[in-house]
Amino acid sequence: MTDSHSDTPSVIGRAHPVAAGAPVVAAHVLGHTAVFVLGEEALLFVEPKGQARRIVVHDGAILATAADGSRIVSGGDDGKVVATDANGETRIVATDRKHRWIDHVAIAPDGAVAWSAGRSAFVQAQELREFEAPSTVGGLAFLPKGSRLAVAHYNGASLWFPNAPQAAPEKLEWKGSHLSATIGPDGRFLVTTMQEPMLHGWRLADRQHLRMSGYAARVTSLGWTAGGRFLATSGSNQIILWPFQGKDGPMGKQPRLLAPSERRVEVVACHPRHEVVAAGYDDGLVLLVRVEDGAEILAKKPGAAPVAALAWSADGKALAFGTEGGEAGVIDLA
Amino acid sequence: MSNEASSAKVPVTVLTGYLGAGKTTLLNRILSEPHGKKYAVIVNEFGEIGIDNDLVVGADEEVFEMNNGCICCTVRGDLVRILGGLMRRKGKFDAIIVETTGLADPAPVAQTFFIDDNVGRKTKLDAVVTVADAKWLNERLKDAPEAKNQIAFADVILINKTDLVSREELGEIEARIRGINPYAKVHKTERAKIPLDEVLGRNAFDLDRILDLEPEFLENDGHDHDHHHHDHGHGDDHDHGPGRAHRRGLKHYHDEEMRSVSLRSDKPLDPDKFFPWVQDLVQKEGLNILRCKGILSFKGDDRRFVFQGVHMILDGDHQRPWNEDEKRDSRIVFIGRNLPEEKIRQGFEGCVA
Numbered sequence: 001m002t003d004s005h006s007d008t009p010s011v012i013g014r015a016h017p018v019a020a021g022a023p024v025v026a027a028h029v030l031g032h033t034a035v036f037v038l039g040e041e042a043l044l045f046v047e048p049k050g051q052a053r054r055i056v057v058h059d060g061a062i063l064a065t066a067a068d069g070s071r072i073v074s075g076g077d078d079g080k081v082v083a084t085d086a087n088g089e090t091r092i093v094a095t096d097r098k099h100r101w102i103d104h105v106a107i108a109p110d111g112a113v114a115w116s117a118g119r120s121a122f123v124q125a126q127e128l129r130e131f132e133a134p135s136t137v138g139g140l141a142f143l144p145k146g147s148r149l150a151v152a153h154y155n156g157a158s159l160w161f162p163n164a165p166q167a168a169p170e171k172l173e174w175k176g177s178h179l180s181a182t183i184g185p186d187g188r189f190l191v192t193t194m195q196e197p198m199l200h201g202w203r204l205a206d207r208q209h210l211r212m213s214g215y216a217a218r219v220t221s222l223g224w225t226a227g228g229r230f231l232a233t234s235g236s237n238q239i240i241l242w243p244f245q246g247k248d249g250p251m252g253k254q255p256r257l258l259a260p261s262e263r264r265v266e267v268v269a270c271h272p273r274h275e276v277v278a279a280g281y282d283d284g285l286v287l288l289v290r291v292e293d294g295a296e297i298l299a300k301k302p303g304a305a306p307v308a309a310l311a312w313s314a315d316g317k318a319l320a321f322g323t324e325g326g327e328a329g330v331i332d333l334a
Numbered sequence: 335m336s337n338e339a340s341s342a343k344v345p346v347t348v349l350t351g352y353l354g355a356g357k358t359t360l361l362n363r364i365l366s367e368p369h370g371k372k373y374a375v376i377v378n379e380f381g382e383i384g385i386d387n388d389l390v391v392g393a394d395e396e397v398f399e400m401n402n403g404c405i406c407c408t409v410r411g412d413l414v415r416i417l418g419g420l421m422r423r424k425g426k427f428d429a430i431i432v433e434t435t436g437l438a439d440p441a442p443v444a445q446t447f448f449i450d451d452n453v454g455r456k457t458k459l460d461a462v463v464t465v466a467d468a469k470w471l472n473e474r475l476k477d478a479p480e481a482k483n484q485i486a487f488a489d490v491i492l493i494n495k496t497d498l499v500s501r502e503e504l505g506e507i508e509a510r511i512r513g514i515n516p517y518a519k520v521h522k523t524e525r526a527k528i529p530l531d532e533v534l535g536r537n538a539f540d541l542d543r544i545l546d547l548e549p550e551f552l553e554n555d556g557h558d559h560d561h562h563h564h565d566h567g568h569g570d571d572h573d574h575g576p577g578r579a580h581r582r583g584l585k586h587y588h589d590e591e592m593r594s595v596s597l598r599s600d601k602p603l604d605p606d607k608f609f610p611w612v613q614d615l616v617q618k619e620g621l622n623i624l625r626c627k628g629i630l631s632f633k634g635d636d637r638r639f640v641f642q643g644v645h646m647i648l649d650g651d652h653q654r655p656w657n658e659d660e661k662r663d664s665r666i667v668f669i670g671r672n673l674p675e676e677k678i679r680q681g682f683e684g685c686v687a
Contacts, residue, residue: 023422077391119394136411154396
């Protein structure tokens with residue numbers, strides 16, 4: 001694949017390599033500090049031009065993380081939910097009473113933390129609230145206002161008001177196993193990834209269904225472009241972008257296809273300010289792609305292992321990447 | 335790991351068996367013997383079984399249908415999640431063992447490895463091992479379809495608690511098992527005592543290892559028994575090698591419902607006929623076909639084509655070249671329920687080039 005990108009403009013010279021020493025499963029950027037989530041036990045904090053600091057947060061595998069710019073919330077197979085701030089200070093948010101795996105975590109705009117263990121979804125705000133889903137929770141996503149939590153599960157999703165325990169969750173039905181959930185910045189659509197290589201969506205106002213299919217593989221990574229006009233997704237040999245700007249979202253519209261490759265897109269990460277998507281492929285390649293014209297910039301050459309993590313800083317001036325093989329780095333785009 | 339190509343994938347052994355047959359005994363034996371290996375264990379009914387192991391995960395046995403509405407394309411949703419989580423600790427264990435409940439159908443577990451890309455990329459199904467209760471299996475085969483499924487699906491079967499039955503009863507139960515699944519390796523055990531390499535590291539789902547298409551008789555440990563001749567007797571079994579036809583046969587059962595259909599041709603097949611035929615067959619009969627596997631010789635093709643399937647899902651690839659001195663026979667086996675044998679046979683014969 002290297003050859004096919006030999007003419008592509010490149011920013012690989014701006015990358016600061018990081019020796020992760022272990023497989024990287026996710027990445028976040030807190031301020032100017034890149035944080036690499038390792039498969040087991042630790043977060044790796046890397047400040048600009050600084051040494052990597054290993055912060056142990058779990059006794060076992062780290063199964064899920066979410067970040068809100070000031071802290072990282074992680075869930076582990078030790079049954080713990082842990083919050084780690086930009087200084088690397090950790091705090092246990094919760095310990096599952098049965099020590100079940102914490103499969104998913106999410107952070108509300110107001111700072112409330114949600115997580116799930118098996119069928120149980122929890123939100124810790126002033127009080128701890130619990131919702132028992134009809135099957136194992138596949139994913140969690142807060143609505144932009146934070147008062148409602150979308151819980152994806154088998155045969156649909158539930159919209160839960162954690163602060164109104166007496167109100168029955170609203171059920172959104174669609175057959176099949178829903179494995180993760182996302183809600184656009186305007187809060188109009190809930191989209192889930194499914195066990196099948198497809199997405200499903202609901203327009204929340206009228207529960208109109210959206211079906212987004214045509215993928216080669218299960219979609220495991222997705223994100224909203226700056227402004228929320230597109231939902232960028234993995235699962236194919238190119239970045240698939242579904243248009244969400246119109247009233248009907250992608251209904252009856254074709255997705256935009258960018259950065260075609262012989263290899264599969266594993267991870268996408270949308271630039272926070274511009275309509276640019278970073279895409280990581282299963283051969284280790286990372287490209288930055290402009291949505292408007294599909295222009296590509298080479299960010300990382302193919303390597304030994306699939307890309308597993310990509311994360312932009314809030315100002316869009318740094319991109320952290322990590323691979324299943326433990327290759328990692330921060331690209332300085334300032 | 336002998337197979338370098340797939341050595342990066344963590345092998346997964348699926349342990350099935352009807353309630354009380356001895357699955358947990360076998361599991362504890364696997365975990366406690368001094369083999370120097372570490373296993374991650376996925377159990378059901380978490381916390382109720384005393385298993386001394388660091389890496390024990392409780393599963394929910396959530397069988398999920400796929401959105402296409404095909405009821406045989408089911409996966410174990412919880413396994414997708416758990417195997418994904420375990421892979422984050424890759425390196426901490428050598429293999430994974432999945433224990434299923436006594437009432438579980440092994441198919442969704444196996445299908446999970448074929449259907450889910452992320453699972454299939456990092457782990458591989460090694461074998462389905464079924465523990466059968468020597469004293470009670472006969473009863474269960476009559477009243478519990480799950481027990482029959484587990485026998486039909488197995489690559490390795492332990493007839494356990496042999497000390498609780500007479501030699502005649504044991505012969506009977508083995509013949510019953512053979513009537514359903516003549517292709518599994520059968521072992522007779524007390525308290526699930528068995529060399530672990532007979533259970534683990536079998537590579538039974540490896541396309542490169544679809545070799546044992548000969549029915550498995552009492553070859554290894556039949557010294558103190560009479561040989562049960564599993565002769566299909568309807569002129570339908572072309573698998574009998576020269577040595578086999580003269581076995582002293584005593585008992586032979588045909589399960590009236592679950593059985594195997596074995597096909598063979600010494601003429602090369604036409605791939606343009608074979609693939610549409612087999613696809614159509616598993617589309618129509620997939621519900622009834624539990625397992626299938628085959629080694630095929632295609633016209634003008636110097637390499638063996640091997641394939642296997644679970645219900646409607648087929649997986650196949652070219653394997654090694656045919657050896658000079660090797661007979662280029664195509665062989666296929668279907669194990670399933672109420673299979674339309676004559677129709678399958680005619681269809682297969684129509685695939686000859």
